[in-house]
Amino acid sequence: AIDPSLFALDSDVPGRGDSDNPYDAAVGPVAVNFNTVPLLVSRDGIGSAEPQTPTLPLMREMGRGLQPGRYRLNVCRKGTSPQQVMARYTAELFRALLLRNDIACGSGWTTRKVAAGSVPFHVHLDSKNLERVCAAMLRYSNNYIANLVFLTVGARRFGYPATWEKARKAVARQLAILLGPAAATGIRQVDGAGLSRKNRVTVRSMLQLLQAFCPHRLLLPERHGVRLKTGTLQGVYNLAGYLDDGIPFVVLLNQPQNRRFPVLDRLRGLYGRKADSGS
Structure with missing residues (x-):
């Protein structure tokens, strides 16, 4: 049984799309592999693209009709019930791993709240x-x-x-x-x-937030000596991070063209080095 009762979401993830892309994966209290499946489609059939992840019935369903190649797909794509698919994926994966280790288990699964007072046999x-x-x-x-x-x-x-x-x-x-x-x-x-x-x-509020976050700035990815994070939507191109000497910067662009790195280059021109001309 899969117990999803730790979440009581009144809506799907705000802004989430329903594509096959992993960045559109839904969230839930019980899920595996970031709600994505690794697929390998070949002339020999459909299987898992990872040695640590067994091939599951869900994978074979999702791989039908795909061209040969490697894929990582969102299990909660268009036309599915995210909570049901998450529960199914979790149940199928746990069953396969148990069977791989010679532990007998049935093929059925359901979603329900675990009875009060139940004693867990394993806590990870x-x-x-x-x-x-x-x-x-x-x-x-x-x-x-x-x-x-x-x-x-x-x-x-x-x-x-x-x-x-x-x-x-x-x-x-x-x-x-x-x-x-x-x-x-x-x-x-x-x-x-x-x-x-x-x-x-606002730029002002983000700058103040970056100042507060400064002791943890090494958590940000580094790109040519600059700790930064991008943020992108259609018509929105943002950057936030820290220049060479730890000074916070923010670039918020609401426009059709992505010009955030040229803006960052101009900022870095004041401090001696230029950013790469990435996206």
Whole structure:
């Protein structure tokens, strides 16, 4: 049985698309492999593209009709029920891993709340602390992790089950404490990954947030000596990070052309080095 009761989301991830791309993966309290499947499609058939991940019935379904090649696909794509697919994927993977280790188990699964007082036979504690989780999230622009952290913050502050409203409320309160009420009003965060166009931030408030984040700036990916993070939507091209000497910078562009790196080059011209002409 899969118990999804730690989340009580009144909507899907704000701004999430329904494509096959991993960045459109949904979130849930019980999920595996970031809600993506590694597929290898060849003339011999459809299988897992990873040795550590067994081939599952779900993979064979998703691989039908695909051209030969390697894929990583969002399991919660268009036409699916995200919560049901997440539960199915988790159940199929655990069953396959148990069978691989000669542990007998049935083929059926269901979703239900675990009975009160049930005693777990195994508890797994992840060795990665929040710092390592955030470093990976920032390096790979992992929307899935960002939203899980966002929801967990709200649940830890206001109690489970996790909801979007609890997460927004917790973040808003912490920003007011960290930056002061005036600066905090310049930030509106409705999801953890920045996918929604309802997210809002001013340059001034982001600069103050970067100043507060400065002790942790090494968590940001480095690009030619600059610690920075990009943010991209159609018609939105943003950069935020720290120049060579640790001075925070923000570039927020709402325009058809992506000109953020030329803007950064001009900023860095004041400090001696230029950024690469990336995207």
